[in-house]
Amino acid sequence: MRLKSIFCLPLFIFVLNVFSQEVSKGDFKKPNILFLLADDLGYAELGSYGQQMIQTPVLDDLAANGMRFTNFYAGSAVCAPSRAVLLTGKSISYSTVRGNKGIYAQNQWKRVPLNKDELSLGELLQKACYQTGFIGKWHLGVPEDVNTWAYNRGFAFAIQEQWGTGKYGRTFTKNMEYINGIKDSIYYKIDNYNSKDEFRTDLALEYLERIDTNKPFFLFMSFRAPHAHEYQIGNKELYSNKDWPEEERKHAAKITLLDKQIGRLLEKLDDLGKLDNTLIIFTSDNGPHNVKHNYEFFDSNGNLKGFKRDLYEGGIRVPFIAYWKGKIKAGAVSDHVGSFQDIMPTLAQVARIEIPEQTNGISILPELIGKSQPEHDYLNFEIQLIKNKNRSKSDIFRQSVRIGDLKAVRYGIHSEIEIFDLKKDISETYDIASEHPKIVEKAEKIFREDRSENKYFPYGGLEKE
Secondary structure: OOOOOOOOOOHHHOOOOOOHHHHOOOOOOOOEEEEEEEOOOOOOOOHHHOOOOOOOHHHHHHHHOOEEEOOEEOOOOOHHHHHHHHHHOOOHHHOOOOOOOEEEEOOEEEOOOOOOOOOOHHHHHHHOOOEEEEEEEOOOOOOOOHHHOHHHHOOOEEEEEEOOOOOOOOEEEEEEEEEOOEEEEOOOOOOOOOEHHHHHHHHHHHHHHHOOOOOOEEEEEEOOOOOOOOOEOOOOOOOOOOOOOHHHHHHHHHHHHHHHHHHHHHHHHHHOOOHHHEEEEEEEOOOOOOOOOOOOOOOOOOOOOOOOOOOOHHHHEOOEEEEOOOOOOOOEEEOOOEEHHHHHHHHHHHOOOOOOOOOOOOOOHHHHOOOOOOOOOOEEEEEEOOOOOOOOHHHHEEEEEEEOOEEEEEEOOOOOOEEEEOOOOOOOOOOOHHHOHHHHHHHHHHHHHOOOOOOOOHHHOOOOO
16 A cells, blocks of 8 residues: 655644634644535425424434534535535635536536645645545546546545546545556445445444544545435335325435434444544535425425525525534524635634635634634625536526625626525515615626636636627
């Protein structure tokens, strides 16, 4: 096995601001970090967020003993760009990846990887002497270039599902073994598992058993549920007593099984004596999908408008729960407006290292530990969808921006801008743009200027409609 050399930055180099008073008391030990990411989980698909039919006791208990955010946003409204924001701390309008596919190779719609000169969360925490692990859906590389895989982006242990064709296509890749310097791609049979997430959790439990107990760890669990394509085989008993359509029963079962796997992880951390000093964050990469199942069946978004791929609230507002014993007040509810670009600066402060210059996020550590929290002036989003016969150019590129309680949305750079008052109209039903011409003007300026051009995703500027 080949090991990567890691240079740990001396902690005394950096002078921290908000956290320095907390750690100077002498009772601080650098925490472990467990990041739990669901795939296409709606804002209201947990009991702690109002769900009435799907059972999620573990996550509900985590929220009851930690902090539940009510105004937190994913990085984008679809998987790959949202994860790019999360991994780099760069908001979507400056991200390398702005859609699930871009015009990347031979002028064809392909997956676009992160730029190799962008610092990732894994690389950031390696510098802070963390043991870094990634298990699950990566979605930020290309099968043909192993340098874009999780292992080569700062995760010393990485097991990811790979898509595509060729030598590395359609496999689980276990990046701990080598054949002639090339990572061995191993396909794991999962016939005895209820879901891929149960299998992934077994791998995570094994990983936690092997890590050095004298060093903190950062484990990123990128689950697959409740994505439409999650492989389920052994959950026929779950909700079998309900008079629900089969696809809805499966959808509910995926979420309850995900909740169960998270419970297994927490039990393992408790058994290992690590739970008390582990920061746990749970969230979703975007709003609920509407494939095969109807997202309105379980009121997956509550009163929010839209779903996955929409830049209305239903596509981007997500559940966000944080737990850290003794640091985060149990049962706290936060209405702070944050987003995925805030994760990198937050974890940098938690790990007691300098916040990277590349991020335009704001650390939410003050909010977590009950201190005065800086606010965003606004949060803006954009997404480029894959061009196909069902989408016009005006529907490919979408933008939105939240300014205080007001929200601006436009689909297509030449379309009219809608304005909604989220405080009074959370469902974004009433367009009040005519009442706020200055907000319309401000939003249009943000849409036009607060972004960078991106050759892989040209429909926002480089290639005018």
